[in-house]
Amino acid sequence: xxxxxxxxTVGTGLGILPVLGFAQxxxxxxxxxxxxxxxxxxxxxxxLISPSSATADIMQxxxxxxxxxxxxxxxxxxxxxxxxxxxxxxxxQERATDLNEMFxxxxxxxxxxIRGGSGASRILxxxxxxxxxxxxxxxxxxxxxTALHNAIHSKTGLITFxxxxxxxxxxxxxxxQFKRVFFEQNDTILYENEVEExxxxxxxxxxxRTIFPGKAVGDLVGGNLTxxxxxxxxxxxxxxxxKILFLEDIGEEPYRIDRMxxxxxxxxxxxxIKGFVFGQCTDCDPSGGYGNLTIDQIFDDYLLPHKIPAYxxxxxxxxxxxxxxxxxxxxxxxxxxxTLATTQPIFTQSK
Numbered sequence: 001x002x003x004x005x006x007x008x009t010v011g012t013g014l015g016i017l018p019v020l021g022f023a024q025x026x027x028x029x030x031x032x033x034x035x036x037x038x039x040x041x042x043x044x045x046x047x048l049i050s051p052s053s054a055t056a057d058i059m060q061x062x063x064x065x066x067x068x069x070x071x072x073x074x075x076x077x078x079x080x081x082x083x084x085x086x087x088x089x090x091x092x093q094e095r096a097t098d099l100n101e102m103f104x105x106x107x108x109x110x111x112x113x114i115r116g117g118s119g120a121s122r123i124l125x126x127x128x129x130x131x132x133x134x135x136x137x138x139x140x141x142x143x144x145x146t147a148l149h150n151a152i153h154s155k156t157g158l159i160t161f162x163x164x165x166x167x168x169x170x171x172x173x174x175x176x177q178f179k180r181v182f183f184e185q186n187d188t189i190l191y192e193n194e195v196e197e198x199x200x201x202x203x204x205x206x207x208x209r210t211i212f213p214g215k216a217v218g219d220l221v222g223g224n225l226t227x228x229x230x231x232x233x234x235x236x237x238x239x240x241x242x243k244i245l246f247l248e249d250i251g252e253e254p255y256r257i258d259r260m261x262x263x264x265x266x267x268x269x270x271x272x273i274k275g276f277v278f279g280q281c282t283d284c285d286p287s288g289g290y291g292n293l294t295i296d297q298i299f300d301d302y303l304l305p306h307k308i309p310a311y312x313x314x315x316x317x318x319x320x321x322x323x324x325x326x327x328x329x330x331x332x333x334x335x336x337x338x339t340l341a342t343t344q345p346i347f348t349q350s351k
Contacts, residue, residue: 032154032155032156032157033157034157034159034219034328034329035133035136035156035157035158035159036136036158036159036345036346036347036348037136037137037138037139037158037159037160037346037347037348038109038136038137038138038347038348039182039347039348040073040109040110040138040182040183041109041182041183042071042072042073042183043072043073043074044073044074044109044110045073045074045075045076045107045108045109046068046073046074046075046076046108046109046110046111046112047075047076047077047078047098047102047105047108047110047111047112048061048064048065048068048075048076048077048078048081048112048114048166049078049081049095049098049099049102049111049112049113049114050078050080050081050082050089050090050095050098050113050114050115051089051095051096051098051099051113051119051120051123051144051145051148052088052089052095052113052115052116052117052118052119052120052143052144052145053087053088053089053115053116053117053118053119053144054083054084054085054087054088054089054090054117055082055089055114055115055167058082060114060115060167061077061081061082061114061167063167064112064114064165064166064167065077065166067166067167067170068112068166070170070175071170071175071178071179072183073110076105076107076108078098078099078101078102079094079097079098079101080094080095080097080098081098081114087117087118087119088119088122089119092122092123092126093126095119095120095122095123096123096126096127099111099123099127099148100126100127100128100131103128103131103132103135103137104128104131104135106135108137109137109138110137110138110139110140110182111137111138111139111140112140112141112165112166113139113140113141113145113148113165113166114165114166114167115143115165115166115167115168116141116142116143116144116145116165116224117143117144118144119144120144120145120146120147120148120227121144121147121227121230121231121236124147124148124151124234124236127148127151127152127155129152129155129156132152132155132156132158133156133157133158136156136158136348138160138161138182139152139158139160139161140160140161140163140164140165140166140324141161141162141163141165141166142162142163142164142165142223142224142317142322143165143224143227143250143318144224144227145162145165145223146162146222146223146224146227146228147227147230147231147236148160149162149223149327150221150223150228150231150236150237150238151231151236153221153238153327153328154235154236154237154238154239155235155236157328158328159326159327159328159329159346160326160327160328161181161324161325161326161327162223162246162316162324162325162327163177163178163181163322163323163324163325164177164178164322164324169320169321169322171320171321173194173320173321174320174321174322174324177322177323177324178324181324181326181346186342187345188341188342188343189326189341189342189346190339190340190341191314191315191323191325191339191340191341192337192338192339193206193207193208193313193314193315193338194206194315194321206313206315207313208311208312208313208314208338209296209311209312209313210310210311210335210336210338211276211299211300211303211304211310211311211312211335212303212304212307212308212309212310212335213309213335213336214308214309214335214336215275215309215332215333215334215335216244216274216275216308216309216332216333216335217244217274217275217330217331217332217333217343218242218243218244218273218274218275218330218331218333219242219243219244219328219329219330219331220243220244220246220325220326220327220328220329220330220331220340221238221240221243221244221245221246221327221328222245222246222247223246223247223248223327224247224248224249224250225247225248225249225252225257225260225261226249226252226260228247229260229263229264232263232267239272240267240268240269240272240273241272242272242273242274243272243273243274244273244274244275244276244277244331244333244340245269245273245275245276245277246276246277246278246279246314246316246325246340247276247277247278247279248278248279248280248281248316248317248318249281249282249284249317249318250281250282250283250284250317250318251282251283251284252281252284253284253285253286253287253292254284254286254292254293254294254295254298255286255292255293257281257284257295257298258293258298261298261299261302262302264302265302270302270303270305270306270308271306273308274308274309274333275308275309275310275333275335276303276308276309276310276311277310277311277312277314277316277333277335277340278299278311278312278313278314278316279312279313279314279315279316279317279319279322279323280313280314280315280316280317280318280319281295281317282317282318282319295312296312299312309333309334309335310335311333311335311336311338313338314338314340323340325340326342326346329342329344329346330342330343330344331343
């Protein structure tokens, strides 16, 4: 679904030459020691919550529950999972309560967000971050769940997981990703695009484009570009110092991508990060006007002056097959190969 969000940016963006934009970074939240979640295993109880938009199709609740059970897990629904308040899945307090109670419940070993949409940022002040620090466990979701990933990591240091929502696509690729991350004991997880050969002489699907070559090492932060930039200036924006920034988006025309990238530029983000990867920008075609910058031109404008390893085209975003990324963990980015690889344990214990 196309998004139409109004962002309070720190600059006009469209009239700025990115190569000249070197700004002082905004004050960030205090740094927290990295907090590893407890591991998941088949048979564990996971909680389904809806911290963002309401789910109109009642069958989506069934699909999400059956998907988790198909993965070998048991399911408990949040008390307010099926609620609705306007376009939201319940009031702010109800949605925050479900999140807080799932973290507090010792029997629940992981938390799955049923969908994204919008509204997760509204509950950030209502989250019990001390409760999360005392009960670290995996949280999975993407899109609007970007707000939760960044806020929780900023306030607690917890590693969370950017990947399919509960009611999303659970084909073989995503199932294999889930099992590889959560159920298998892997010292290193390599994220590399799946390449499918066709009758065409040239492989055209899932190709990456190197923006600037090289390798970089840093903790992985980011998510949906629109949601991330909407946190600008708040206490829920993470530090970008020495990080690997990953981004994706949907339904945003190039001029809006440019405006949001300019927000990050004015914050000093591109001066701080060690590497950059963009996934997919689904349904981001221009609608007309006097002409448009392409997405490639936009990334080149903002990234090339800083000469940091960067690539685009990763399997991240609003696509059927998507990477399940541990948010906040240390990774190695290879911009020429188009890969990310974890370099340290992501759970408190081996499986």
